Amino acid sequence: MIEIKGFLETSFLDWPGKLCSVLFLPHCNFRCPYCHNHALVFHPEGYSTIPLEDILDRLRSLKNWIDGVCLTGGEPTLHADLPFLIRKIKRHGFLIKLDTNGSNPQMLEKLIKTREIDSISMDVKAPLDPFRYSRSTGLPVNLNPILESIKILKEAEVEYEFRMTVVPGLHREEDIKNLGEQLRVGRRFILQNFNPENPMDPSFKSIVPYDPKVLKEIEKEVQEMI
Ligand code: SF4
Secondary structure (H helix, E strand, O other): OOOOOEEEEEEOOOOOOOOEEEEEOOOOOOOOOOOOOHHHHHOHHHOOOOOHHHHHHHHHHOOOOOOEEEEEOOOHHHOOOHHHHHHHHHOOOOEEEEEEOOOOHHHHHHHHHOOOOOEEEEEOOOOOOHHHHHHHHOOOOOHHHHHHHHHHHHHOOOEEEEEEEEOOOOOOHHHHHHHHHHOOOOOOEEEEEOOOOOOOOHHHHHOOOOOHHHHHHHHHHHHHHO
């Protein structure tokens, strides 16, 4: 069974428009230099595993407050028993949102087909070319599964959004617009500002994030594109 390494009882930030609980799952197959969850990626054994039954007890007591549960990581789709975890939570009447880096289209398709998932946020790391993508993920990435996941989401009857963490030095304004073009016909494309606190690559600490106002303007522009 998946080891759950973190539990946030309530969050307004992880599911736009909803109040949700958040479960943090360990491990990731990417090494994004700006990742601030890198302890969960490299050293999940440093966190105690929270028993699922304890989480379900707590979720039941929050039933009248929260709209659903967000599964994040790390990369949740690395875990073959993710559908089992989702079914266990859904049985108690909660909606489920999944955060993913899009590297496991088979798992996405399975969850969508069986209607086990209610919302998906896919992080899109850079314009869709292997060089730019691999720079942002910190290792060589095969783009095919990413492209496949994008296609699956666009064709699916499920709520979804694409998200991009924008990092000066990795992403120029034209890269964001390029990606907006490439994602055309998607539903929502959200830009998140890079947070220089505790990145995986310590040299990223000195990078100054984009001015939030500028980023909002770019987001408005790319949102109109798609
Ligand atoms: S940012 Fe996300 S995809 Fe990248 S290493 Fe961290 S958890 Fe993995």
